[in-house]
Amino acid sequence: MSQNSEDRFDLIVIGAGPGGYVCALRAAQLGMRVACIDKRGAPGGTCLNVGCIPSKALLHASEVFDETRHTEDMGIQTGKVKLDLEKMMAYKQRGVDGNTQGVTFLMKKNGVAEILGNARLTRPGEVEVALLDGGTRTLSADHVVLATGSEVTPLPGVEIDEERIVSSTGALAFDSVPKHLVIVGAGIIGLELGSVWRRLGAEVTVVEFLDRITPGVDAELAKNFQRILKKQGINFKLGQKVIGVKALKASAKIILAPASGEGEETSLSADRVLVAIGRRPHTEGLGLEALGVARDGQGRIETDGHFKTSVAGIYAIGDVIAGPMLAHKAEDEGVALAEMLAGQAAHVNYDVIPGVIYTAPELAWVGRNEEELKEAGIDYRVGKFPFTANGRAKVNNTTDGFVKILADAATDRVLGVHILGAHAGDMIAEAAIAMEFSASAEDIARTCHAHPTLTEAVKEAALAVEDRALHM
Amino acid sequence: MASEIRVPTLGESVTEATIAQWYKKPGEAVSMDEPLCELETDKVTIEVPAQSAGVLEEVLFEEGATVEVGALLGSIDAEGAPAAPAETPVAEAPTPKPAAPAEAVAPAAPPATETERDALAPSVRRLVSEHGLSPADIAATGKDGRLTKGDVLTAISGQVSSQASHTSTAQTARPASTNQNAREERVKMTRLRQTIARRLKESQDTAAQLTTFNEVDMSALMQLRSEYKDLFEKKYGVRLGFMSFFVRACITALHEIPAVNAEISGDEIIYKNYVNMGIAVGTEKGLVVPVLRDVQDMGLAQIEQTIGDFGRKARDGKLAIEDLQGGTFTVSNGGVYGSLMSTPILNLPQSGVLGMHKIQERPMVVNGQVEVRPMMYLALSYDHRIVDGKEAVTFLVRVKESLEAPERLLLDI
Numbered sequence: 001m002s003q004n005s006e007d008r009f010d011l012i013v014i015g016a017g018p019g020g021y022v023c024a025l026r027a028a029q030l031g032m033r034v035a036c037i038d039k040r041g042a043p044g045g046t047c048l049n050v051g052c053i054p055s056k057a058l059l060h061a062s063e064v065f066d067e068t069r070h071t072e073d074m075g076i077q078t079g080k081v082k083l084d085l086e087k088m089m090a091y092k093q094r095g096v097d098g099n100t101q102g103v104t105f106l107m108k109k110n111g112v113a114e115i116l117g118n119a120r121l122t123r124p125g126e127v128e129v130a131l132l133d134g135g136t137r138t139l140s141a142d143h144v145v146l147a148t149g150s151e152v153t154p155l156p157g158v159e160i161d162e163e164r165i166v167s168s169t170g171a172l173a174f175d176s177v178p179k180h181l182v183i184v185g186a187g188i189i190g191l192e193l194g195s196v197w198r199r200l201g202a203e204v205t206v207v208e209f210l211d212r213i214t215p216g217v218d219a220e221l222a223k224n225f226q227r228i229l230k231k232q233g234i235n236f237k238l239g240q241k242v243i244g245v246k247a248l249k250a251s252a253k254i255i256l257a258p259a260s261g262e263g264e265e266t267s268l269s270a271d272r273v274l275v276a277i278g279r280r281p282h283t284e285g286l287g288l289e290a291l292g293v294a295r296d297g298q299g300r301i302e303t304d305g306h307f308k309t310s311v312a313g314i315y316a317i318g319d320v321i322a323g324p325m326l327a328h329k330a331e332d333e334g335v336a337l338a339e340m341l342a343g344q345a346a347h348v349n350y351d352v353i354p355g356v357i358y359t360a361p362e363l364a365w366v367g368r369n370e371e372e373l374k375e376a377g378i379d380y381r382v383g384k385f386p387f388t389a390n391g392r393a394k395v396n397n398t399t400d401g402f403v404k405i406l407a408d409a410a411t412d413r414v415l416g417v418h419i420l421g422a423h424a425g426d427m428i429a430e431a432a433i434a435m436e437f438s439a440s441a442e443d444i445a446r447t448c449h450a451h452p453t454l455t456e457a458v459k460e461a462a463l464a465v466e467d468r469a470l471h472m
Numbered sequence: 473m474a475s476e477i478r479v480p481t482l483g484e485s486v487t488e489a490t491i492a493q494w495y496k497k498p499g500e501a502v503s504m505d506e507p508l509c510e511l512e513t514d515k516v517t518i519e520v521p522a523q524s525a526g527v528l529e530e531v532l533f534e535e536g537a538t539v540e541v542g543a544l545l546g547s548i549d550a551e552g553a554p555a556a557p558a559e560t561p562v563a564e565a566p567t568p569k570p571a572a573p574a575e576a577v578a579p580a581a582p583p584a585t586e587t588e589r590d591a592l593a594p595s596v597r598r599l600v601s602e603h604g605l606s607p608a609d610i611a612a613t614g615k616d617g618r619l620t621k622g623d624v625l626t627a628i629s630g631q632v633s634s635q636a637s638h639t640s641t642a643q644t645a646r647p648a649s650t651n652q653n654a655r656e657e658r659v660k661m662t663r664l665r666q667t668i669a670r671r672l673k674e675s676q677d678t679a680a681q682l683t684t685f686n687e688v689d690m691s692a693l694m695q696l697r698s699e700y701k702d703l704f705e706k707k708y709g710v711r712l713g714f715m716s717f718f719v720r721a722c723i724t725a726l727h728e729i730p731a732v733n734a735e736i737s738g739d740e741i742i743y744k745n746y747v748n749m750g751i752a753v754g755t756e757k758g759l760v761v762p763v764l765r766d767v768q769d770m771g772l773a774q775i776e777q778t779i780g781d782f783g784r785k786a787r788d789g790k791l792a793i794e795d796l797q798g799g800t801f802t803v804s805n806g807g808v809y810g811s812l813m814s815t816p817i818l819n820l821p822q823s824g825v826l827g828m829h830k831i832q833e834r835p836m837v838v839n840g841q842v843e844v845r846p847m848m849y850l851a852l853s854y855d856h857r858i859v860d861g862k863e864a865v866t867f868l869v870r871v872k873e874s875l876e877a878p879e880r881l882l883l884d885i
Binding site for chain 2: 408410411412413436437438439440442443446447
């Protein structure tokens with residue numbers, strides 16, 4: 001129990017993912033002495049190492065691969081385009097390394113002590129770390145933040161070996177393109193990875209328990225999205241429950257039964273199976289039970305509106321607490337918590353957190369969807385504009401999709417924006433800013449949007465709320 | 473050099489007053505001690521004289537506003553020259569500043585400074601221009617105190633929703649260029665007026681509107697009221713009016729004749745299991761119809777209280793747009809203006825509206841004898857597309873029965 005001044009901090013952050021490292025950086029900017037612990041060996045958490053970043057790298061590379069095989073129309077002749085998967089994986093890894101090294105650099109620049117090891121709370125204010133290099137180190141601080149993130153939710157009865165039956169981690173590192181990849185779960189992760197491997201040449205079948213894909217996403221968008229993915233050659237088996245996955249010598253057998261309970265069992269054969277049914281909070285081995293840090297029925301750490309847990313001096317942010325499991329949500333919480341600890345007023349606006357699916361075309365949304373508004377009994381108007389009517393999309397050949405804006409029927413306030421189309425993830429930022437300032441659809445419609453850009457579709461959708469779109 | 477106009481001390485224990493009338497408009501010359509406005513309190517009515525000569529620069533509260541002792545009412549520019557008299561035949565209230573809508577582009581009531589206008593959202597800029605509003609006078613609910621489109625829409629609907637607007641915000645005298653002699657005057661309709669006109673026509677063009685009449689002998693109700701009004705007021709702190717009885721009588725009748733509380737939507741009829749009753753409230757500025765939500769759950773005191781609150785909010789121009797929405801039935805009282813009988817117009821998409829009128833003593837035959845009774849004509853305008861004649865008549869009869877024998881409301885029969 002060393003009271004060494006080296007081990008004494010103002011703030012200890014457990015977890016160096018987007019939530020953790022951002023919290024640490026912000027706290028350091030505000031003058032605190034901060035330590036940030038992670039057991040992975042590199043900072044960046046799931047996001048940088050086995051999540052957002054590597055998947056985006058593969059999504060981009062596979063998209064380029066796909067595009068270069070279809071350039072004839074543009075007058076570009078390529079001959080047969082070949083895939084070197086090993087090199088593509090190295091490209092992905094360079095992206096990952098560049099990012100994780102960047103975080104290490106930022107932490108050093110801000111004087112955050114980066115500590116690699118397994119952390120455990122011994123008592124409030126004290127953290128014992130089993131260092132990756134060997135030995136232990138005990139740190140103390142007035143404030144400890146749990147930013148330990150999430151892990152893959154297992155499928156009951158199915159063992160993930162990251163070879164034949166994989167989680168997203170394994171699916172980001174296949175050493176060969178599967179012949180048939182079966183994906184359990186039609187959520188964001190499953191569809192993103194499915195589209196990567198489809199473009200690289202795999203046959204892809206997505207199995208989903210519900211009778212729709214991407215639960216929570218606006219139903220109209222999801223339907224259109226599914227149609228587009230089907231056109232890309234992805235097969236769907238909706239309303240099916242996976243009751244077993246058997247790993248055989250050179251393949252896997254997936255046994256399905258109708259989710260309704262009525263009907264025959266069927267089976268699929270695949271050489272790789274990706275289990276992507278969701279993620280759950282990661283709280284093992286932190287000593288939380290002994291300290292009485294309360295968790296809810298879903299294993300998330302319970303916090304009040306200020307990220308405080310049930311134990312004084314211990315806070316939690318990110319995937320490990322309630323709310324959307326998104327890196328940017330964790331980051332905003334990290335900043336808000338650091339500012340609160342520094343005595344400032346800080347606040348996360350959970351109503352304006354965008355969501356993005358990085359397939360081609362992309363999906364992006366912020367605010368509420370039609371189903372949510374109907375359920376809340378809110379009178380709203382809809383403005384839609386298809387990219388087929390957008391000049392830029394036409395020349396870029398990215399005419400799939402549309403923009404949909406939902407506005408309050410009485411006040412015209414923008415309640416939700418949903419975009420299916422190329423660069424939707426970038427375009428949604430405009431919508432988020434508008435909503436942060438309680439803008440009306442008219443405000444968006446009366447803001448000048450550059451021509452020719454895809455964002456004009458956002459402007460036209462805003463005009464469409466008042467039935468006065470010009471280019472449709 | 474500006475001198476302030478403040479509310480003077482009004483007397484012992486009097487802390488506030490209502491502005492009854494402004495005698496001068498901004499831009500007009502005033503001389504020393506000249507009365508600028510009249511303030512009314514419970515005890516006394518006084519005039520506020522100018523503390524200096526000059527030009528009335530700005531006025532911060534309009535007629536009907538309640539102000540506290542010492543509050544700043546406006547200011548006089550002691551060195552100003554009076555504005556060139558614009559021929560404005562309508563007595564304008566000082567704020568919001570009148571607009572000149574004939575200039576299609578320029579905002580008639582520009583915000584005080586460049587930066588203020590720049591800070592307005594595009595929709596806000598437009599609305600404020602079109603309606604001649606002063607952004608500083610509108611309650612803002614946006615981020616960091618910004619105005620949202622909704623805020624401005626609320627301010628507009630809270631001002632006036634129909635005729636009799638003294639503060640005709642965008643009225644201007646623009647005599648037709650050829651008509652120098654002013655036998656006629658062309659006044660452009662305000663956007664609000666145009667909206668009202670359009671909505672009224674829509675109602676007429678859409679609903680198959682008919683009106684059925686009946687009459688109520690108010691004596692039992694008046695008796696009940698005079699007997700219990702003091703006790704009621706003592707307990708609830710609010711006067712016992714007739715409105716609450718009318719509302720409850722309507723609720724009873726609406727339960728029995730649900731079509732009158734229903735709404736047509738496409739090819740469906742939406743029957744509502746609740747009553748949101750719009751109560752037409754007369755204010756100095758005109759008629760507004762705030763809605764008592766779920767009024768079926770309210771007792772008489774709560775109804776009186778809520779109506780009183782709405783009345784105050786309406787007079788202060790503080791009704792929010794939500795206060796005016798969602799009504800399923802409306803009650804309108806033309807009697808306060810002296811109307812004996814009328815055919816109220818439906819407030820779409822509602823299917824019924826009850827008109828109350830003046831209580832007038834008439835000779836009535838009661839048990840074979842002629843007696844003088846206080847009578848009120850009742851009118852129910854209804855949408856014949858979904859309300860049958862029989863239903864409409866029955867509805868009105870039920871209302872009449874409940875009012876002539878108020879104990880029926882207690883017994884729920």
